[in-house]
Each structure stands twice: as C-alpha cells, then as structure tokens.
Amino acid sequence: MMKKVPIRNLTFSRLQNYLEQKEQKPFRFRQLCNWLYKKYCVDFEEMTTISKKFRSELAEDFLPLSIFVEKRLQEEGAEKYLFRTLDGHSFESVVIYDQQRTTLCISSQIGCPLKCAFCRTGEVPFQRNLTQAEILEQYVLIHRQLLPERQITNLVFMCMGEPLLNYKNLVRALKIMLAEEGFCISGRRITVSTVGIVPALRKLGEEQLGIQPAISLNAPFNSLRSKLMPVNEKYPLHQVIRAARQFPLAPRRRLTFEYVLLGGTNDSLAHADKLVKLVKPTRAKVNLIPLNDYPGCPFTPPSPEAVEEFEKYLRDHHVSTFVRKSKGQGVYAACGQLTARYLEKK
Numbered sequence: 047m048m049k050k051v052p053i054r055n056l057t058f059s060r061l062q063n064y065l066e067q068k069e070q071k072p073f074r075f076r077q078l079c080n081w082l083y084k085k086y087c088v089d090f091e092e093m094t095t096i097s098k099k100f101r102s103e104l105a106e107d108f109l110p111l112s113i114f115v116e117k118r119l120q121e122e123g124a125e126k127y128l129f130r131t132l133d134g135h136s137f138e139s140v141v142i143y144d145q146q147r148t149t150l151c152i153s154s155q156i157g158c159p160l161k162c163a164f165c166r167t168g169e170v171p172f173q174r175n176l177t178q179a180e181i182l183e184q185y186v187l188i189h190r191q192l193l194p195e196r197q198i199t200n201l202v203f204m205c206m207g208e209p210l211l212n213y214k215n216l217v218r219a220l221k222i223m224l225a226e227e228g229f230c231i232s233g234r235r236i237t238v239s240t241v242g243i244v245p246a247l248r249k250l251g252e253e254q255l256g257i258q259p260a261i262s263l264n265a266p267f268n269s270l271r272s273k274l275m276p277v278n279e280k281y282p283l284h285q286v287i288r289a290a291r292q293f294p295l296a297p298r299r300r301l302t303f304e305y306v307l308l309g310g311t312n313d314s315l316a317h318a319d320k321l322v323k324l325v326k327p328t329r330a331k332v333n334l335i336p337l338n339d340y341p342g343c344p345f346t347p348p349s350p351e352a353v354e355e356f357e358k359y360l361r362d363h364h365v366s367t368f369v370r371k372s373k374g375q376g377v378y379a380a381c382g383q384l385t386a387r388y389l390e391k392k
C-alpha cells in the first residue's frame with residue numbers, strides 16, 4: 047500500500063503519473079490542480095466536481111494538508127501566523143499590508159543554521175528543511191484566511207531560514223507557484239532573500255525562473271560582516287556580489303540588496319560610503335531595514351537621524367534607496383520572533 051504523502055509534495059509530473067495509474071482522463075490533472083492551487087482546497091470532500099469515488103481514493107492515498115495554523119496575531123499593517131507541522135515543530139509566516147500590496151513573507155526552514163547575530167531566528171534551534179508541501183501550504187492557508195477581502199500580491203522568501211540551503215524544495219515549490227496550473231504568480235512578484243550561498247545562487251540563476259533575488263548584505267566590510275553573519279567566512283562579500291551581478295534579471299529590474307541598520311554598528315557614513323562603492327557598479331537598489339529589536343537583542347535600533355543620514359548619503363550618490371517601515375512590532379514581525387517567544391513559553 048502506498049504511504050500517505052501530502053498531495054502538494056508531488057511535482058506536476060508525479061501527479062500526472064499518479065492520475066495515469068488510476069486511469070483518469072487527461073482533464074483530471076487540470077481539475078485537480080484547480081482545486082489545489084486556485085481554490086486552496088484543504089479537504090478532498092471540498093472537490094465537488096470530482097466523483098465521490100475518486101475523492102475517497104485521493105483521501106486514501108494522500109494527505110490534503112501537512113501544516114496547521116496554531117496561532118494568528120493581527121495588528122494594523124501586519125499579521126503573523128504560527129504553524130504546526132505533523133511532526134510537532136513550529137514555524138511562522140508574516141503578512142504585511144501596504145496600500146495596494148499584500149506581501150507574504152514565507153519560511154523555508156524550521157529554525158536557521160546560519161545564526162546571524164542580529165536575528166532572533168538564529169536562537170531557534172535548527173530542526174530541518176520545510177518540505178515542498180509545507181512551503182506551498184503557507185500560501186494556501188493564509189490565502190484562505192485573507193480571501194475575499196485581500197489577495198496576496200507579492201511573495202518573499204524571508205521569514206525563517208535560508209532558502210538556498212533548502213534548494214531542492216525551494217525550486218520545486220517555486221515552479222508550482224509560477225506555473226499556469228499552479229498559483230500562477232508572476233516571477234516579478236516573487237523575491238528570494240538570501241545571505242548569498244554562492245553556488246546555489248548561481249544555480250538558481252541558471253534555472254531562469256524569472257524571480258528576483260535579494261541579497262542580505264548588512265555590512266560593507268568583510269571583518270564586520272563575518273561578525274554579524276558567520277556565513278561570510280565561507281562566502282565573502284566579493285564572491286557574493288559577483289554571483290549576484292551574474293543573476294539574470296527580468297528587463298528593467300534591479301538587483302536588491304538588503305541592509306539591516308544596527309545602531310552604532312553599521313550605520314555610520316563610512317559604512318554608507320563603502321556600501322555605495324560596493325553596489326554602485328550594479329543596476330541595484332538598497333533596502334534599508336532599521337533593526338526591529340526584541341528583548342535580549344545584543345544590538346540597538348539606529349537613531350532616526352542615523353537612518354536619515356545613511357539614506358541621504360546613498361541617494362546623494364545615486365543609489366536607489368528605500369527605508370522599510372517597521373511594521374508588526376506588536377506581532378513580533380522580525381523574523382523568528384514569534385516562534386522564539388512561543389518556544390520560551392513551552
């Protein structure tokens with residue numbers, strides 16, 4: 047007997063093979079995908095255009111879901127979801143509202159092995175990679191909560207974990223997100239945020255998926271970056287920036303660099319000057335993210351004046367710069383914060 051697997055763990059070709067084995071007509075593939083990826087179905091009984099007999103066969107062979115919403119915290123402009131997996135782990139996703147835009151920050155791992163010094167996810171013990179289904183189901187379950195009032199417009203792999211350390215499941219999930227039979231999201235609306243795992247970044251570029259990378263820099267000097275992000279010892283700045291420049295971008299798109307501003311650590315004009323020199327030769331924009339601190343955080347947020355001066359310095363040197371407004375402090379929207387609090391209380 048076939049072991050029950052979550053149905054969204056199947057690639058399209060495996061799903062087609064299964065349907066052929068079951069002697070289903072070719073139209074069944076599109077019909078099933080429609081329920082799974084357009085109607086966000088979480089129970090085979092909801093699939094009313096499919097015969098009762100085949101619905102019960104699906105239920106015998108597959109699980110309709112492999113994660114469950116354990117907690118939902120809302121405040122103006124942001125929402126955070128804590129999920130529970132079948133093997134009892136917790137992880138989270140964040141939704142950020144901004145005028146016309148609804149951005150889902152999606153997780154790729156449970157915990158994160160990279161332990162960046164300013165990130166609370168680093169405190170959550172790394173457990174494992176999320177499966178293809180667990181990645182896709184974040185979108186499904188959150189969309190079910192938001193519809194019909196809101197529709198997710200943008201997707202960012204930026205919550206818990208380093209997506210390029212979960213390469214196989216990330217790419218499989220991305221292919222379903224992009225496909226016409228899948229979520230059918232434009233690649234221009236999907237961003238994969240990474241510290242710059244150089245070989246995986248190159249490979250992702252070769253896949254030609256049309257998605258956008260965002261490179262998390264956070265320091266313009268190797269010595270400081272290695273202190274903040276130990277992964278820099280393995281993939282130093284010049285290697286990361288070279289791989290980022292080679293990433294194929296959609297026409298008129300710019301590379302995104304992310305820079306978390308830490309008060310008195312990386313927010314001086316000397317840092318801004320070096321940052322300009324690093325990113326200027328590239329068609330790039332810089333997202334400045336003032337630290338969203340948390341109890342026990344070893345860094346302090348930058349002063350508003352430091353943020354303003356840093357931003358002005360970059361703009362004066364013709365680098366497109368955006369300051370990301372801090373949303374969701376009430377729901378602990380800095381990555382990993384909800385899970386860390388939840389684990390504290392257990």
Ligand code: SF4
Nearest residue numbers: 158161162165167207
């Ligand atoms: S910032 Fe990203 S890569 Fe670094 S520890 Fe946090 S989740 Fe991991």
